[in-house]
Amino acid sequence: MxxxxxxxxxxxxxxxxxxxxxxxxxxxxxxxxxxxxxxxxxxLRRKSKAGAATRVTSLDALPPDGVPRKFPVIATRTDAWNKSTAPIGAVYLRRSPEGVVTALNVVCPHAGCFVDYVAEKSSYLCPCHNSTFKPDGAVSDAKSPSARALDSLEVEVRGGKEIWVKFQNFRAGHAEKIPCT
Amino acid sequence: MFGWLDHRTGYKKLLHEVLFENIPGGSRWRYVWGSTLTFGLVIQFITGIFLWMAYSPSSQTAWESVYYIQEEMAGGWFLRGLHHWTAQVMTVLLILHLMQVVIDGAYKAPREVNFWFGMILLQLILALSLTGYLLPWDQKGYWATKVATSILAIVPFVGEDLQKLVIGGPDYGHHTLTRFFALHAGVLPGLTVALIVGHIYLFRRHGITPKEPVKKPDAAFWPDQVFKDAVACMAVLATVLFFVIRHHGAELAAPADPSEPFSAARPDWYFLFLFQLLKYFPGTTEIWGAIIIPGLVMTVVMLMPFLGKWQLGHRFNLGLLYSILAGSGLLTYLALKEDNKNPMYVAAVKEAEQNAARVKVLAKAPAGIPLTGAAALLRDDPLTQGPKLFSKNCASCHRFGGHDGTGVEVKDAQTAADLQGFGSRAWLAGLLNPDKVDSIHYFGGTKFKAGKMAKFVKNTVHEFTPEQKGQLVKVIKAVSAEAQLLSQKALDTNDAADIDEGRKLATGETMRCTECHAFRKADDTAIAPDLTGWASRAWLTDFIHNPKHERFYGKRNDRMPAFGEDQVLDAKQIGLIADWLRGDWYEPAKAK
Incomplete structure (x- = not known):
């Protein structure tokens, strides 16, 4: 060895x-x-391309009774490598007897769930954490978990016939409306 | 704090054991191969997991997501290149590691089990390469892997079922990808880790096999051998980075398309010897080349530890190893040589490269990749399909710039017009040139060689005064404007006044176009092809659909088949030919 x-x-x-x-x-x-x-x-380099005005429906599809109605927003969407025409979200549209059209994003500003409009209660109800909102989108209960009203969106009635909405999402959980970019 | 941690984990003892393993005879460069392989695997695990975060295994998204990684994501090409080229380099390292083990006799008792572990690891890593080759779902991976899985079907008794299980059904599709991906990213790496742990445990248990005679004193693993290992790993990484940068990542061929042949399909270079071997087994003897011979060779290699016990065993094993390496090398060389000498293969590779480049241009276009997948981009692209359709359907009579559209000379005699630049002013000016009208480029090969048009050009146009020739130029501008060619858009806009005048002149006494042709208004007495919208997309597709139509040649049509009417081609194919002839396809806007 x-x-x-x-x-x-x-x-x-x-x-x-x-x-x-x-x-x-x-x-x-x-x-x-x-x-x-x-x-x-x-x-982190990618920016949201949302925010362009999109035709949502015709004015005739929205009776002037002040009751919110839900419409899908369909637009050209870029999803990584795909470009397609697809739903990018949904809105509640409301036409007052005076003819004013307002739009609210259906997403709850609390945590991002899809809120329902309950006609019997004349209010929006979030199925996740029970936030409630008035038909105009304002928080209807001080105990509501949501820190702000439903997000209103810019609406334009083009040619007196078509409803166009500038669709955008906003960051959940904040008291202020901060657009997602 | 380290004391607290050591008290609870005992890491110091572990670290000491790891670092102060005894190396008989001290550190040597020949011991680095195992470490470089481990390093390669670490790179593959890290890069693989990051790639996984962007990869989508389905037949409509696999190529697309890989394209997105490679072309759109920041640093994606580098990450994918690192993964691809490390795999290539690891194959070489596997061979070097195996050579070192056999040459140094490290496979002998008591290290038999570890030798087997190593041989299984070798096959696992080759399996990782094979499964990874398919995942981009490009033409190359698709067709090469098809060959590999078709071989499974020749396994006796269970072959077909085995093949179905591997590819997830009777045909290639979504489940081929989900299964290959699960194998590539889950099952095989898991098995590899388990075996590596065993491999390293057994290696540590028996210690390193020193290269005899030991000349220097023993030393600990740390730091000298660690240093050598680190330098070797750095060299491996430098080699990988060289290829990553030189190739700007890894190759991505056009998306897999079962309807598009791909004569350039070859397995990756380290499987070429098996590919070449198959060529020598005719008909039903394929099983010998595909399964029996490689299986027997592998069995003998696995038996090396026992063979090594004989007096001449070690020499036999060395001879066997060198024979396998030399044989594989020779087969690889033959495969490469045959391919390089084969003009069909060379042309196929060139076409594959063109398609790969073209599909990336289309994927970057504003229209993007449709939900149905990127294969449709090439299928609907006039620039890609036009030449092929022209070559197959038109080039037996027509030519395109003297060739068949794809750049190949045609053996049959040309009997109809050369259609390169059809619709343009230059093309029309040639037709109206007395020296050219009855040449083979225009009516020379047809019965119209002696027809009214040719006579008009040869007799009347021939006698034109300079002033009349000036008028003819305006008529050419006017008729060519009917084509609405993209390439003449600016010219047509500029020369609007000339075109207007040309339109009037075409119906006049000198030019006499409307004596036979209809032009910009219906004319029941017209006997020659309609010049209204001449060579426009609509005109050309209608013409190819049926040249015997009254609007075109009617009964005077000379041999040209009614491609649409007779259902030789469908509307889409006719449209692709028309668009291609008219130079109408997507081109990216030039950088400003």
Missing amino acids: QQHPDPKDPARRNFFAEGASVVIGGVISLVPVVAGARVLLDP
């Missing part, structure tokens, strides 16, 4: 090899992590 000196002999310490190993090991391991993280963070 050959005799070997103790490999843990401190005299053989090689500071260069130790330092270089740690540095090289660290740097080469970082390469795949950084490459991946860059792609992971790609969504």
Whole structure:
């Protein structure tokens, strides 16, 4: 049997090899992590293209009785690699007897659920955390979890016939209306 | 704080064991291969998980999501390139690791089990490569993997069922991708990790096999061997980065399309030897080349630890290893050589590259990728389909710039007009040129060579005075404007006055167009093709649909088939030919 000196002999310490190993090991391991993280963070560069006016329905489809009615908003939508015409959300439209049209986003400003309009109670009810809103969108109960009224949207009646809405989503959970971008 | 953590985890002892393993004879460069492979796997796990976050396995989204990673996401090409090229480099490292193990005799007792672990790991990693090759769902991966899974079907008794299980049904589709993806990202990596843990555990249990004779004193793994391993891993990464940057990521061919042939389909280079082997087994003997011979070779390799016990066993094993490597190398060389000499293959590769580039242009167009998937982009693209349809249906008589539309010379004699630039002023000016009208480029190959039009051009136009020639130019502008070619849009707008005048002149005594042709108004007595909307999309599709129609040649039609009327081509195909001839396809706006 050959005799070997103790490999843990401190005299053989090689500071260069130790330092270089740690540095090289660290740097080469970082390469795949950084490459991946860059792609992971790609969504931060993307901006919402919502906010353009979209034709929602005709004026005739909305009786002037002040009762909210739900309409889908269908627009050209970019979903990663696909471009298609697809629903991007929904709105409650209301036409007062005076003929004024108002629009509310159907999404509850509390946590983002889809609110229902309950005709018997003449109010919107959120099925998730019981927020309630008046027909004009205002919070109807001080104990309502929602920090703000339903989000109103800009409406335009074009040519006296068509209802166009500037559809947008807003950040949930804030007292102010902050558009999602 | 470290004391607190050590008290609860004992990490210091573990770290000590990891770092201060004894290496008989000290650190050596030949021991680095296992570490480089582990490093390669770590890269694959990290990059793979990030790619997973953007990949969508279905036949309408796989190519599309990979395209999106590669072309649209920040740094996506780099990430995908890193994953792709590390896989390529790992194949080489596997061979080097195996060579080192066999040459140094590290497979011998008591390390038999670890040798088997290693051989299984080798096959797992090749399986990862094979499954990963399909995931982009491009023409290359689709057709190459089809060959691999078709081979499964020749396995006796259970082949067909096995194939169905692997591809998730009787045909390639969504479930082929979901299954390959689950194998690639779940099952195979899981098995690989389990076996690697076992591999490293057994390696540590038996220790390194020193290259005899040991000349230097023993040393600990840390720091000298770690340093050598780190440098080797850095070299591996540098090699990978070289290829990633040189190729700007990894290749992505056109989207898989079962209706589009792909003669450029080849497995990745490390499977080429198996691909080549199959060529030597005719008919029903395929099973020998595909399964029996590779299986036998693998079995003998697995038996190396036992063979090595004989007196000459180690030499036999070395000989076997070198023979396998040399044989595979030779087969790979032959495969590459045959392909390079095969003009069909070379042309197919060129076409594949063109399609891959074109589909990316279309995917970036404002219309984007439809929900039905990107394969439709090429199927509906005049620039891609026009030449192929022309070559198949038109080029037996017509030519396009002297060739068949795809750039290939035609053997049959040309018997009808050359349609490159059809509808343009230059094309029409050639037709009205007394020296050219009866040439092979126009009416020369047809019975119209001696027809009224040719006579008119040769006799009347030939005698035109300079003033009349000036009028003819305006008529050419007017008739060519009917085509509404994209390439002449600016010219047509500029020359509106000339075109107006040309329209009037066409009906006049000198030009006499309307003696035979209808032009911009109905004319029951017209005997020649209608010049109203001449060479426009509608005119051309109607013409190809039925040239025998009264509006065109009527009974005087010379041999041209009624492609639409006789249902040789459908409306979409006719439209693609017309659009292509008219130069009407999507081009990205030039950067301003």
